Amino acid sequence: MRLNRQRQIVEAHDIRLESQIGEAERFGDLMRRMARENRLAMVSALVILLFILGAVFAPLLSPYSASEMDMLHRLSPPGAGHLLGTDEGGRDILSRMLYGSRVSLLVGVVPTLLSMALGAALGMLAGFAGGWIDALVMRLADIMLALPSMLLAMVIMYTLGDGLINVFLTLSLVNWASVARIVRSQTLSLKKSEYVEAARVIGVKRPVILLRHILPNCLPTLIVLFTLNVPAAILTESSLSFLGLGVQPPNASWGLMVNVGRQYLYNAPWLSFVPSAAIMLIVLAFNFLGDGLRDVLDPHLKNN
Amino acid sequence: MEPMTLRAVGLCAGIPTQKGEIRAVNDVSIDVPAGSIVGIVGESGCGKSMTARAIMGLMRSPARMTGGEIWLNGRDIARLPERQRRALRGSEMSMIFQEPMTSLNPVMKVGRQVAEAVRLHANVSRQEADRRAVEMFEAVGISDAASRARCYPHQLSGGLRQRVMIAMAMVCRPKLLIADEPTTALDVTVEAQILRLMRNLCDAGTSILLISHNLGVIAQLCDYVYVMYAGRIVEQAGVIKLFDHPAHPYTRGLLNAVSSLRRGGERLDTINGVVPNLLRLPEGCSFSLRCDACEARCAQEMPELREIAPGHKARCHLAEREAWS
């Protein structure tokens, strides 16, 4: 955004600032600029890194076993012994959170990668090929988007049945359509761009144009979409789990922990609110990072 | 001495950045006598648009005016509070822009947009404002004015839109019209129509400050011309004198570039190099790096804007010598 605005000001006042306009700075320069100008995005990146480290080293970091029951200490509030308290089975919530973060992070990243790959491929194909392929893909996307995502996810989960893999598949199927739409519109505008026409004049073949000229210029958008879709996937999964439709025990995702804790909302609110807060924190971090990336990488995406 | 509609003295404006302030307008003084057309000419990035915006008080943040006086009809408006400054815009001074495509509100009928200007400065009814708008449309040569007034901008051609802009600017009969590249986005036949319209406005008593990069437009319309380069005025003179006896090497370079194009022949005259980055201006004269006549002192000290003949000033160490030759 900042970049865009600066360019508008420069144009309005008709002054020359070559190094300032920075049409297509190198990726590294952009990242450095974001680090300098957007502290929040950097802090968020750090938070995300911490979560990832926590998930990877869960066995080392967990103070207690995540599955062993301890009925003597059930529902004990956060305190010295159990930093985040214990649940209805007396299990240490911090330990369960650490293990749960593995599922929740995976559920954020894997389906997003799948849906991005599918959406980007279909969107680019539709935009580049046009004609009936375009019409087909876009009508399909319309259909996917017309059904509220929660209900779509519910119907797909019903069809596929429970299980982590099925959650991955469901979230991928739910999210590809919006990615496809954005990538298609970008492909369309890139297809009309002069440098793609210039490549055609030179005789570059169509697949090469797609790979060398269109894909690299879609990449910033895809990176930004990725950081914004991961939290969306985490939220959808947690909602599904909250309804008891997502990950099933003994896999512990944060959403599932909230679902179980809900029965104890009034006497042990930390059971629900600790995992909720974790979801909020990671989603917030991804959103901040996504905003920061968008500002430097792809200011035009703002209104999508 | 003739009365001055506008007298800008020592204008400075710039944009603050991490790498320091960009001085896009540096000590620019401009006089617009009543009833005349004064031009500012320069290439892209010379600061001419920002000068116009500074005078109008239409800087876009973070760009800002950092110094200077602006005398409009005999009073300094540069330090007026924004409220009073605003009351002047549209009534005593107005401005038209380069892009008639984007300068009109796309979701508002054009007649309404002109009537809006009326109602801002005159206490009249909506019907009366609409009537005056249509009247003004006729005055700027829009045929079928009443029905055109009910159009949205996208339904009009570029030339008509620019006429609407002029109608909007002139509807309250301001003394001063600032026109920032008013014909650059238009075709030549339309450009000619708009130029004639502006000439007529001037004949009717409006003073015009015309910003353009097109020497043809300047030659056809202006009485007096300022040449800007890298944020400063490098030469100013009456239009005939400027075109016949340019004193600054930059002005000469520009004129040669244009006239060699018209002369025919194999090679065209050019100016070496490119317009410098405002953040990295050379020491001494800003034009020194591109100047064929550059001497040692040109690279060391910035020349003053000196009078070399009555009403003719140039910012060049060598100007006098050249003017005699």
Added chain:
Amino acid sequence: MKQSLLRRFIQAVIVLLGVALMIFIMLRVVPGNPVATMMGEHADIDTIQRMTAELGLDQPIHVQFARYVLDALRGDFGTSYSMGKPVSQLMAAAFGNTLALAVAAALFAWVVGIACGIVAAVRKNGLLDHLFMGFSLLGVSMPVFMVAMLLQYVFAYHLHWLPISGVDSWKGYILPAIALGWNSAGSVARLVRSTLLDVLQQDYIDTARAKGRGQPGILVLHALRNAMLPVMTMMAMQLSSLLSGAVITETVFSINGIGRLAVQAISGRDIPLLQGTALFTTLVVVLGNLLADSLYAVLDPRIRREA
């Protein structure tokens, strides 16, 4: 204009049929005989077969689908396995609650969101801007169930200001509406802020300033209407996410709405009910989009005249 709306309408019908077909096929490929699932382990084979024939489930799938669509057009979505009542009757009872909840949430989201977005844009980088944008980001980042439970815990359980669940009076809608609308309010506020800031950089804003308009006039007369165009598109899309969120909100606050019906349908493995609720919400979304398209044409004269 009429033509393009007609085209939109036809597209909407196609989308609806597509959704119906998709759901229909997906729910039919579930392993196991749905009737057997429904009737439990103790039903004998004969009864299951009789019921299967009665429900038409022994016929080829395209015949089933055609019959389903024709019935649906007459308002008949079949009979719920688990509740033994016609699906249309169940949905009719639930629809009012969902509609009231969605409207309340949308009102909250859009009024608060647009107001906050405008203030944030005008006071760019000021205290209010940071405050409102902070709240927006919270709304966008908190899962709906978290907001719902938090509100329930604080305002209903601790402070006793508002009812914990149910919608017996209008007070019952307040917490669910905020829980459901906060997310949308957040995204609307962010979009309003950024488009408004964008619009304020447009050339025609300079024109308005050049004719002597002050900042409030520019904002109201010139900037807002232009800035609302992308916001409208987003609001139409939010109808869908509001209905998604309603599933959660209704569950937390025990409101008998379409969303809760869908959750019950899943736990009861009740295909007609799930199918009905999914189709019905889609219909609402599609209608909402149609409405938004026509409103968009009213707001933007460029669309109005072109195809």
Added chain:
Amino acid sequence: MSEVLLEARHLSKTFPAGRNRRVHAVSDVSLRLFAGETLGLVGESGCGKSTLGRLLIRLTAPSAGEVLLRGERIDDLSEAAFAPRRRQLQLIFQDPYASLNPRMTVRELIAEPLKTCRACPTREATTQRVLELMDAVGVAREFLYRYPHQFSGGQRQRIGIARAIAAEPALIVCDEPVSALDVSVQNQILNLLRELQASRGFSYLFISHDLSVVRHISDRVCVMFLGRICETGPTEAIFRRPRHPYTRFLLDAVPQPDPHRRGESVRLLSGELPSAVNPPDGCRFHTRCPYATRQCASDEPQLHGEGESCVACHHPLE
């Protein structure tokens, strides 16, 4: 005159404009381009000159008509059959900011055409050739691995020219190549274009709205109005003695950079440009032409004339 390089016969192009309407961008245009010459194509925005340029080099498919390269039809060839001829027809774009892929280095940009026509067998040979081309267009060799955004407009246009000449084309369509540039830089590019033509002998189709630029660079000129050629002939003949009323108005409208020639009473064109969706019957200029008669409103004038000079007007000026 020398060999006919490219010929267009009755070329038309329409674009859909919604609601079953079509924009008539180019209508029934026939023209010839000779080897080694520069043909200027002038006209105001929307007259179809850019579309015509793209039709001629097969970037856009015509709605009707034929394009012949050295006497051989190319408009009906398949993409594969046309591929070997592609390198003969090149294009220089107006906007040097938009026509270079921002993510490619100068080397990659200039090497791309060399690769597609397999001109250089090895990497070293390619780099060598790229450096030669950079010398030829006046971009310093040390900028080989720079990105486009690090250059000024004029420098970028030079890179664009290097790409166009890399494949040793027979014809380069220059689509407003200098209108985005400042006057001083514009002349540098025009000089470069002429030098390259003198040393390499290709033809130019030079599209511009700037009449003085066209006058400087062209051997012959075509004037277009609303999708049709209304006058064509040797440059000096057209500029000194225009015969189509539209050409005359166009030339008169150019503001002369000479304050002494001010106030010469110039007749201005009145009225609005007719819509290309619904062009007028008969002569397309008749709605704005002060000399129009009833015949002009009904009969469409064909290009006619002796020798090289042709005009499409029922009542040409003398």
